[in-house]
Amino acid sequence: MVRRSKDDIFYFCEHVIRFTPAGKQVDFLQTIQDLTLNPNQTPKQIGVKAGTGVGKTASLSAGGMWRWWRSPGSLHVNTAPTERQCREVFFAEISNHVARSPILGNMVNLGGAKLTMKDHPHWKIFAATASDENAIRGLHHPDMTIMAEELTGIREDIIAALLRTCSQKNNLFISIFNPDRTSGTAYEMFHSRKDYWPWNLTIDKLSLSRERPDLVDPERIEQVRKEFGEDSDMWLVGVMGEFPQEGSKTVLPLRFIEESVGNPMGLAIALGPGLRVISVDFARFGGDENVIYVRSGNAIIHWEATICDPNVAAARSRELALEMGWDPSTVVFVIDSVGMGQALAYDYLEMGLNLCEFHPARKSPVEGYRNHLSAAWFNLRHRMKHSTVHIPDDPVLHQQLVTREFTYVQDRIEVESKKKYRDRGFKKSPDRADALIMAFSEEGDILGSQSLDMGAFFGSDEPSEHTDIFKQTW
Secondary structure, eight states: OHHHHHHOHHHHHHHTSOOOOOTHHHHHHHHHHHHHHOTTSOOOEEEEEEOTTSOHHHHHHHHHHHHHHTSTTOEEEEEOSSHHHIIIIIHHHHHHHHHHOSSGGGTEEEETTEEEETTEEEEEEEEOOTTOGGGTTTOOOTTOEEEEESGGGSOHHHHHHHHHHOOSTTOEEEEEEOOOOSSSHHHHTTTTTTTTOTTOEEEOHHHHHHHOTTTSOHHHHHHHHHHHOTTSHHHHHHTTOOOOOTTOOBSSOHHHHHHHHHSOHHHHHHTSTTOEEEEEEOOOSTTOOEEEEEEETTEEEEEEEEOSOHHHHHHHHHHHHHHTTOOGGGOEEEEEOSTHHHHHHHHHHHTTOEEEEEOTTSOOSSTTBSSHHHHHHHHHHHHHHTTOOBOOOOHHHHHHHHTOBEEEETTEEEEOOHHHHHHTTOOSOOHHHHHHHHHTSOOGGGTTOOOOOHHHHTTOSSOOTTOOOSEEEO
């Protein structure tokens, strides 16, 4: 058994770690085996682009464990943009393989971000974060494997250093990533430098779902096709594992915004009967705006953007409820709980107002999104696409909406933060866009609204248990 498992990666997967590859995962593992068992076949490097949720880390860790298993005393390295990714993603899969194995449990030590053979501490797989070139210098060992995850998030100088590290004949460099950008080594290996990367392949979600619907739900793929279309980046990157179109990483196309401005206010109000929301995005720094949106139904009926003390803006948001002729107890106030919003939350609660604190960085309870901010942006995108909202005719707001970008992080959608947005060269903080996003975030049963059912959006016929992406504070 041991001899066969060393020479047959699929036998190792089946009998040693109980992992069953499917679809293009099989081609990926076959390529690892071919380059390992044929020392004269060069170059020794594999690039894999993949859709989201296709088990790329499970496949990569299985291939790396096989190379470790067959070469006593060998050294193997996992690297990723952050230490957390190494520990919580790659080594989590290593732990799963070991837990399922009928034989490895008593043979190995596994802790943190390191797997070693018992009584052989130098025979190991370990993590080296791809943030410091010094962390990978000196790693020149026979039979070594470098496993680079999320290559598009690794600096180019680090990638070059990793490739230089694979200097011996039986070394193997394996990179795997979501193809979320059209520049850098990851993009070049499939285009201008294909001759240098002849063993590249793509793992797409569509074919995997056909073979293993238990792993990838075909209904969710169909929902993405219907919602975004096959010419969208959501389909290209997330499903097909292809690179995005040039300059098309924005969440909201301009046509969605224009149609939402032209959508009749009265109709939009009628789509959300009884719904009253006032959202506030407080200024964090001098020059930032305090932005307030007043929502009735699914329409913004009033808005204000001023440079003033956040305390003044908080008081103004309460006044607006009365100016609208509303009983404040029938209104939900949505505030950004980061920075000044966190400090001002007590004022709302002290007055007995219905408060929802919006936590942009908190983990999203809606599947497929990195955080609350990302889920809220794509919730508004869905509303705009289906013409269920009315927004102000404000060029500043429209510019902030159409320039916000998203990417994929660990198979989840992440909309860039305000800081990243400003780092891209936009001097003005996108306060108006974020206040609008908060105004249209999911309220669920708390408001009795007829808002977007995120369960249906992701392909389920049952109401979602995750429609509320707020923390409710009363």
